Amino acid sequence: MSAGVGWQDAFVRALRGEPPGHPEIAALAGLPGFAVYRNTVWKGWVDAIEANFPAVGAFTGSRWLRAAAAAFATAHPPGTPALVAYGAGFPEFLAGLPAAADLPALVPLARLDRAWTEAHVAADDEVLAPETLALLPAGDLARLAARPHAALRAFWFDSAVPTLWLGNRPDFAGGGLTLHPRPEGLALVRPGPAVEAARLDAADFALLEACLAGRSLLAAAAACLEAAPAADPGAILYRLAALGAFAGLVEATETRS
Amino acid sequence: MTHSLTAGLGLKPIHFPHALAASAAGLWFEVHPENYMVAGGPRLAWLDRVRSAHPLSLHGVALSLAAEAPPAPDHLARLKVLIDRFEPVLVSEHLAWSTWRGVYYPDLLPVARTQAALRRVTDNVQRVQDALGRAIAVENPAHYLPLAGHEMDEAAFLDGLARRSGCRLLLDVANVFVAANNLGFDPAACLASFPVEHVAEIHLAGHMPDPEFGGALLIDSHSTPVAPAVWALYAGLVGRIGPRPTLIERDEDIPAFGDLIAERERAHRILAAPAARRAA
Structure with a gap:
């Protein structure tokens, strides 16, 4: 031992290619x-x-x-x-x-x-059955929010990165190897044993983003229509639920539309 | 509890379905718990299924028992979660260190076997066993360096550790062979002096010569089948001490499941041979 540098400190310094500052480790490191x-x-x-x-x-x-x-x-x-x-x-x-x-x-x-x-590696979670959404009374839409599944991750890009990503992943099909300039989003979900990927358009992403923010179903629908006035928020919500994006229905934490 | 285990296999995710379907007598599986320290998902789900069909052993690589510090409480807590969930038949670790000042170094780093180190490692093993509520087995690692300052050989150190802490030992015959080659001692003599009364498990694995220095420096790579010389040492050991649960480890260049089962069958036959039964 010498000069105030402990044996294990010196050993890891040498592992990392730094001068160990310890005569025994300096000799061993060679x-x-x-x-x-x-x-x-x-x-x-x-x-x-x-x-x-x-x-x-x-x-x-x-x-x-x-x-x-x-x-x-x-x-x-x-x-x-x-x-x-x-x-x-x-x-x-x-x-x-x-x-x-x-x-x-x-x-x-x-x-x-x-x-x-x-x-x-996200925690296991429930998966909201899309049929549940169809049965909701209209009055609940302003009160309830779709709780995102623990594994849900959603992204929006100014270019078609999701298509490029899918094309570069051996575990997914349907991608490409060219980066196109069109905007594109992606949702990663885990409704069963495997992570699954779904490309999103602007309406999909606006709705999902609102859900991730804890906004009510009504507010999420409004955000969706703001992004794409011709969209069908109910159909999008159903499709996202069918993908496994949501775990359940909860009281909205943010009800502004 | 462990008497029905004969030869087991290190389990890799690529072999989950095969492991689930396998049915050989005495078969068991071992995993590194660090690979399952996640919140949820398919890895844990698969291990649940394998565990429902076979005995499972958790063989840790990161408790860092030989570090000059106690095991990290958060790591120990995560290990406890896995033990509670999977109820492993065996839990083991290494006489080595791998975590230091909050950084994980993925290897089994060496320690000078001093009296002070024996006190420190004993204390760490006792902390682990207290936290887990069960005994663990501690493995002899492979060696590559002639460290200065050893005050006792590995057999004496591990015997002292087992006696003081109440832990069991995991005897890795391949590590004895590799260390003997690299440091210049007789592996058979080393095995003859090993405190076999504490041995709860045996490991076998393949090694490879260093790409630059060849056979003068063997690496415990777990990338090849078990070498003939290691099989011979193992057969002699089992003939002397009787059967112990024995694991075939494979972590690199993973072959087809059937190839590993064939290696495992060889260990199973040695464990079931008359010589082993007489020694039991």
């Missing part, structure tokens, strides 16, 4: 056996990011993603061993890289990959 630990730790961190951001990996290539993951892990190593959920800050980290300026889809794809993980 041995082939130390590289086994160093490689295993870095492989564990980088493998987790690569596994949790498959669309980013398909879009950029594995080599680029792994380099970005290593840089991320240097700045933000995992705080818990549940690596299945590692990478909460990775989209924001990518946004700070020079490559993000040249690849406008990069950060949105990462946000959707992250949302998939969140939906995948």
Whole structure:
């Protein structure tokens, strides 16, 4: 022991490629056996990011993603061993890289990959049967809100990122590999064992966004019509419920329309 | 409780349906609980189904028992949740550390086996066992470095740990083989001195030579079938001490489920052989 640097502090410094400040660890860090630990730790961190951001990996290539993951892990190593959920800050980290300026889809794809993980590990929840909505008395529409399912994640983009994301995910079909300039939204839901994805138009998203804000069904319908005057809010609500977007009906926390 | 377990398999999500359908006598499964520390979703649902069909063991990699700090309370609480839900037949961890100052380093990092370390690890194991309300088994990890400052060999350290804390031991024969190769000792002699009376479980796994240094540096990669030399050590051990629940670990380059079942059957046959029964 020496100079105030503890053995384990020095060991992790050496794992991270920093000067350990400890003579025994400095000597050990030069041995082939130390590289086994160093490689295993870095492989564990980088493998987790690569596994949790498959669309980013398909879009950029594995080599680029792994380099970005290593840089991320240097700045933000995992705080818990549940690596299945590692990478909460990775989209924001990518946004700070020079490559993000040249690849406008990069950060949105990462946000959707992250949302998939969140939906995948979200708490189990009820699924509201869409038929329940059809039976509601009209007077309840201003009072009740559709409670979002715990796994629901909804997004709106100025370009067709959802189609590009679906095209870069091996677990989904129906996407594409070109980023079209049309606006598009996406809902991720988990009505059964698997995360499912549904593209949204402006009316869908406006209604869902209002539901996520705790607004009443009546207010959500009004928001939907404001976004798309020709829309049928009742049909959209039914379709979103059938997707598994909602867990139940609750008192609205925000009833303004 | 564990006498009916023979040979088990490390379980990966890709094999969930096969595991659910498997029906070999004595078969059981083991998972890393860290992979199930989530709020909900299909992983937990699948493990519920597998658990309803087979005995389950939770084999942790992140309690960091050898760290110079107690196990993280939030991690321990999450482990307790899983134990309450899945009622595992075995719970185990490693004589290693992996979490330090709030950062998780996904490996089993080494510790100098000093008297002070023995007191510290004993205290950590007791904290864990108190929190979980049950004994755990502690595994000998693979070794790659000639650390300075050891005051006792691993067998003596683990024997002291088991006696002081009341924990059981998980003897990883592949780790003994890899460590013996890397640090230059006799694996058979190491196994002969191991405090087998505390052993509740045995692990077997494949290793690989380091890509740069070859056979001089073996890596406990869990990426290949169990090596013939490890099978020979295992058969000798079981013939001497009798059968113990034995797990085939595989974490990389996962083969077809049938290939793993074939390896598992080999361990099952060794456990059921007359030599093992006589030693029991």
